[in-house]
Amino acid sequence: MLRQEGDFRTQEFLLNMGPQHPSTHGVYRAILTMDGEYVVHLENVVGYLHRGMEKLAETRTYTQFIPYTDRLDYLAGILNNWGYCLTVEKALGLEVPEKGEYIRVILGELQRIASHLVMLASFALDLSAWTGWMYPFYDREKILDLFELYCGSRLTTTATRIGGQPTFLCRVQKAVGSIFRLSPGHHRFASNLVTGNEIFQGPKGVAVVDRDMALDYGFTGPNLRASGVNFDLRKAAPYGLYGRFEFDVPLGETGDNFDRYYLRILEMGTVLAHRQASL
């Protein structure tokens, strides 16, 4: 589309934000139609990491598939394991022993913090703040050490089994106490370095997704809560032992990029209550 403004002729152009890109965080391709610096239209091309896990599952046993679930969302491996084991246990009518459920909650919330730390790091990195990337990754290492103590692997954990848990938390239990002292530090780090900083006010007002649009497009999780819809699966349809815990669900107001980020920071704060209660 050719436009003429005074002496200046402009034209929209296609820019390929290819699957190999430092900001796409994985392989995602966007074909952007740009009008100067503004993105006028975007076409998503996905599927560059489609590994065919559903078809592979047809040739694996239920237990053999648990490691594959780690790789679905590799930042939150334990939560994926848990979801898959819940499904199989529901289908088989199995009941998990109470101690196993507690272990799942503790590990799951730790994994949630670790995943949100990567979000914080990437958020800072996309705005060229390398320091904001280093600190959360360093803090994350402490949580990954706990996972390694528990099940031997930092990232792809396979930490649950159908019907329960593989081992007890003994050695991990003492170490988890140190995480209590850590979490308020994240919040302070985030508020001091990132939230109040002018550079990070950039995402405010960008990509606003209001409530109706969020429901229409099927947003779930923190993205939905950032758009103001008060729905948390842990409260609405509690799985595991979440029904026993009291916690607040942080809600966003406008649904822009900034809200989505800040919400996850607040969520990390609510996670404290869980673990304190469950230990």
Add this chain to the structure above:
Amino acid sequence: MIDRTEILEKSKERFGEKVYRPEGKDEIWFAPEIVLDFCQFLKSETEYNFLLDLTAVDYPDSFQMVYHLLSLENGSCLKLCSNLDKEAPKIASLYPIWKAADMMERETYDLMGIVFEDHPNLKRVLCPDDFEGHPLRKDYILQPVARR
């Protein structure tokens, strides 16, 4: 099991015999031709206004479409099923009602071969564009690559 009688009664008033629930199962079956009206009715007149998932299952004599709707008030799920023809499976697209159906229907088309009528952009999303076959069908056999 969650009490579905109210939804069933309202649906039967509107759609008659095209909506039914099999004994002992917590799912609602419907005839494929009424999918748009039925989902619009559920979205506007019941609490199930959120499309959670959309997929298909390959059975020996039919393809079964499975939709999951979520109620944001109480967190419960409603499962809807419909049988499609095995030779030429097609059903109307839910894109006019929920935009979330866009990607999910493309994935179901890509992996299962179900054609969604009036979908704005029905092309492969996960497999490469020149891929042949629909991988998740039961008659698609995995061919592992032999290494030296």
Add this chain to the structure above:
Amino acid sequence: MASIEKILNFARGRSLWPVTFGLACCAIEMMATGGARFDLARFGYEVFRPSPRHADVMIVAGTVTHKMVPLLRRIYDQMPEPKYVVAMGSCACSGGPFVDSYSVAAGVDTVVPVDVYVPGCPPRPEALIYGLLQLRAKIDMPSIQDLNKGAKKKND
């Protein structure tokens, strides 16, 4: 001339600039390797370049699908000589747990010639560092660089 080559290889091995080619889970471990605990900067490898034109080494971290293969080859071709490839993780080495999938390429050495294989799922950051140090040793010994450079590519 040999001594100049030695000096150049010495410099190349100690200042490899990787191109960001993180595809899947191994990318997170690659990022952790560049983080503060397992520092890649102490070896000189912390400058991850987004553009292949400025990079020496391509650390393929993650599963390579058939859809991604032409792009992988293109990024490799865009890198200037001398260039090296490290296959990180079992998916890049040989297809990993997804080797019999319909959409996964059985190892990145079917597309590009590989210098160092780092197995693991995902390999620990220490393992990746060891792999990069092996690459450094390989660069210091030019006699083995051309010998059996990964596996033969099928499409070339």
